[in-house]
Amino acid sequence: EDQVTQSPEALRLQEGESSSLNCSYTVSGLRGLFWYRQDPGKGPEFLFTLYSAGEEKEKERLKATLTKKESFLHITAPKPEDSATYLCAVEKTGGSYIPTFGRGTSLIVHP
């Protein structure tokens, strides 16, 4: 069974304090791994797609990396506006194009 596990469940940082969020996955064949940001009461907002181990993508203070078993979302010098829940989803090869989401990491950045 496909599994996506995100850790930690919650993370509190001070402004400027860099850290990483983890997404571990178990899937028979990976088509793509997705990172989304979700603000309270809103729909998820797409951040990155990673397709193969070793791939990295960056956007402002965020950098996503991928290995064969996990992905990291690195947050460099975070600001309070980076506070949100970060969701990871994986889509496997073959069959329907249906992503499996993790439960997310709730990030709070204090000024």
Added chain:
Amino acid sequence: ETGVTQSPTHLIKTRGQQVTLRCSSQSGHNTVSWYQQALGQGPQFIFQYYREEENGRGNFPPRFSGLQFPNYSSELNVNALELDDSALYLCASTPGGRGGNEQFFGPGTRLTVL
């Protein structure tokens, strides 16, 4: 390019009632997926439609049903509402109808079942 919209934003129903939630996808996005998100959880896949045909279904009972229309709109119907159906319902559209693409989510409909 307009985003994904959903209506209504909030809805309160009583147990046993039926509800229809609506979604308008981005133009050209042939695939729409519906998710249920309980508080503190990740989105759980309900079903997906590609060019008006159901293209996959998650572990939800038949009282959850859907339709997709040619004008990129879709709806989620839930019959015989239960208390556990209270959640944020999200629709998401995908360009091209093929995998490996990011999904564009709507703002969701918050359903409360009393």
